[in-house]
Amino acid sequence: MSVTWAVILSIVTLILGGVGGFFIGVFYLRKQLERMQSDPDMLQKMAKQMGYNMNKQQLQKAQHMMKNNRPGGRK
DSSP: OHHHHHHHHHHHHHHHHHHHHHHHHHHHHHHHHHHHHHOHHHHHHHHHHTTOOOOHHHHHHHHHHHHHSOGGGOO
16 A cells, blocks of 8 residues: 555656646746846847847847737736
8 A cells, every 4th residue: 555655646746846847947937038138148148059140230129029029918
């Protein structure tokens, strides 16, 4: 009987850890995107990591688009 409970507890813990990790990851990603909106250097760095070289006008346009398209419908 104790082996059954150990297996059930392990599975429940794994599921709760996965769900919790997902929500923590989403929260962290949203905070990073919010910081990128106000920090053009951070946005430029991310673009370079993805292989894009943005000029000042493209950078401003990307920031403007990010501010207008916030996740969750908040403006």
